[in-house]
Amino acid sequence: MSIITIMSGAYCNSETVIQKCAAQTGFRRIDDPMIVAEAARISGISDRKIQGAFSAKTSIFNQFTHEKERSIAYLRLVLAGMLDADDLIIDGLTGLLIPDTISHVLRVCIIADMKYRLLAAQQQEKVSEKEAAALIRRQDENIAAWTGAVRGATDPWEPALYDIMIPTDKISDSEAVALITQHAASEVVRRTGRSRQAVSDFQLAARAGEALANAGHNVATSAKNATVRITINKHVMLLSRLEEELKEIVMKISGVAAVETGVGENFHQPDIYRKYDFQMPAKILLVDDEREFVQTLSERLIMRDMGSAVAYDGESALSMVDEEEPEVMILDLKMPGIDGIEVLRKVKQTRPDIEVIILTGHGSEADRQICMELGAFAYLHKPVDIDVLSKTLKAANEKVQKKGDGLKAEG
Amino acid sequence: MSRKKEILKTATLLFATNGFKETSMAEVAKASNVASATIFYHFNTKDDLFLSVLSNVKDSILEEFSHYFGEKKFASGLEMLDASVSFYLYLAGSKTEWFLLLHRYYPYKLAEENEICRRYLEDIYNCFVDIFEKALSEGQSDGSVRELSPRKTALVILSTVDGIVRFKNCNLYDAGALYNELIACIRQMAANQNQKQ
Numbered sequence: 001m002s003i004i005t006i007m008s009g010a011y012c013n014s015e016t017v018i019q020k021c022a023a024q025t026g027f028r029r030i031d032d033p034m035i036v037a038e039a040a041r042i043s044g045i046s047d048r049k050i051q052g053a054f055s056a057k058t059s060i061f062n063q064f065t066h067e068k069e070r071s072i073a074y075l076r077l078v079l080a081g082m083l084d085a086d087d088l089i090i091d092g093l094t095g096l097l098i099p100d101t102i103s104h105v106l107r108v109c110i111i112a113d114m115k116y117r118l119l120a121a122q123q124q125e126k127v128s129e130k131e132a133a134a135l136i137r138r139q140d141e142n143i144a145a146w147t148g149a150v151r152g153a154t155d156p157w158e159p160a161l162y163d164i165m166i167p168t169d170k171i172s173d174s175e176a177v178a179l180i181t182q183h184a185a186s187e188v189v190r191r192t193g194r195s196r197q198a199v200s201d202f203q204l205a206a207r208a209g210e211a212l213a214n215a216g217h218n219v220a221t222s223a224k225n226a227t228v229r230i231t232i233n234k235h236v237m238l239l240s241r242l243e244e245e246l247k248e249i250v251m252k253i254s255g256v257a258a259v260e261t262g263v264g265e266n267f268h269q270p271d272i273y274r275k276y277d278f279q280m281p282a283k284i285l286l287v288d289d290e291r292e293f294v295q296t297l298s299e300r301l302i303m304r305d306m307g308s309a310v311a312y313d314g315e316s317a318l319s320m321v322d323e324e325e326p327e328v329m330i331l332d333l334k335m336p337g338i339d340g341i342e343v344l345r346k347v348k349q350t351r352p353d354i355e356v357i358i359l360t361g362h363g364s365e366a367d368r369q370i371c372m373e374l375g376a377f378a379y380l381h382k383p384v385d386i387d388v389l390s391k392t393l394k395a396a397n398e399k400v401q402k403k404g405d406g407l408k409a410e411g
Numbered sequence: 412m413s414r415k416k417e418i419l420k421t422a423t424l425l426f427a428t429n430g431f432k433e434t435s436m437a438e439v440a441k442a443s444n445v446a447s448a449t450i451f452y453h454f455n456t457k458d459d460l461f462l463s464v465l466s467n468v469k470d471s472i473l474e475e476f477s478h479y480f481g482e483k484k485f486a487s488g489l490e491m492l493d494a495s496v497s498f499y500l501y502l503a504g505s506k507t508e509w510f511l512l513l514h515r516y517y518p519y520k521l522a523e524e525n526e527i528c529r530r531y532l533e534d535i536y537n538c539f540v541d542i543f544e545k546a547l548s549e550g551q552s553d554g555s556v557r558e559l560s561p562r563k564t565a566l567v568i569l570s571t572v573d574g575i576v577r578f579k580n581c582n583l584y585d586a587g588a589l590y591n592e593l594i595a596c597i598r599q600m601a602a603n604q605n606q607k608q
Contacts, residue, residue: 237529238536238537239529245562298448302447307452308448
């Protein structure tokens, strides 16, 4: 046998339909006030405050007291406890708390179009159309807030939340009752081993939710095969500390085999590396005695997001190699004092990892050969196209990075 | 000091006092007396610079704590709690710029989308809370601290002590005058009254 949950809009003639369903099936009817009363009894929170969970309005103190979340946790706990029984009609908002994994529940939504509801409200309450509209709007707002809080759905009449939608403005009471009872008797909503497990998981998750809410935490809980999953739906800096605390609370509950914690979508994902480029820039050392040329080059490289340091002669170039630890070097051959070829030789001897790009105005083919033999990365002539140079720099940098990664992999 | 360290030091000060948005790379360059090219040479973007500053602050805080608590012995958990509070205040007094930086909103905003930043902040605050928590747990073992949740109480103590630091840094009150009261309050909050001191 099975369980029927019925969610209905105000003034949709649902009461008649539910009564007839109960009479025809002989199922026990449970409604929100019964669940609220029981939740109040076991929690010690007043009925009125628990009832407040269904209201769209939230107390300004709630972010400290978490009263609403505690109320919902107790509603869930009471409801979960009732699911051991079969042959129930659960009428009201609490039915939405039952997870979809419990497959022996037939989820029914009774709704009608606005015209029908307005007319029904006017007749029942003896009010004007305007007042009727306000009444319906207020109720719908509360229902929408509840659906949002417990299911994350903005539209409470969203068909995906239910197995069948009953449009009472289009079909008669008896047709509605027939539809519901037929579906409730169907094979699909029979209790199975798996759905029984889902009920006990739901009960476990509800107990975990209650323990966490009582410790002041506002987190979501679910369970699968006795493993409780806690989802933190907020940004928390001290995340591992919080996760530890949550686990400790839940592990104490009997029947819990394991606890997993995680962060909800749209919040810090500790296991996902956010797309952010933290790769260090290529450090480039420019060595050339033509001051104006190097300055201009340096500025143009900055515009391309490449930082560079500058040396005007071979000697300072060599000392900067030690000081600044560049990764790539752009080197002129003709300089006063120690010339470029000598700088290249020394750099390759002491710091072979530095990639050296020769950039010269007067170099001969013989120079080119010497440089390449000494281990230069590239040999370019002045004047150089900045695009060619930055492409060469990029290639040199990639080689450096790859080497670095290789070292890391080996280490 | 290497040039990179010099830049980091200056940037820490500027980010701490003026904030991230109000600090330009040119200002950092000027204040640390280097060419802008040099800054870009070491740090690709302003975000990189900021994260390096935060990383540096994190490393320094962790080092300070492990240095102080690594060798010190305490008569009881409660004594250690006293010392931890004093040490926090001492550190906040001598390294004002670290705490000014941590009291800015920007790092926490950045942490919402930047995992590295979040991890740095988590490390820093874990380091702070761990000490208080450890003192409380040890105090419970030796009987000097009463029955309480060390984890949560440590967070409450941190926010209290850090609140005093904020009082001082914003010149809300002469925070030095609150020191004795603070220590007394925390002692009263944690002490096991049944134990004869």
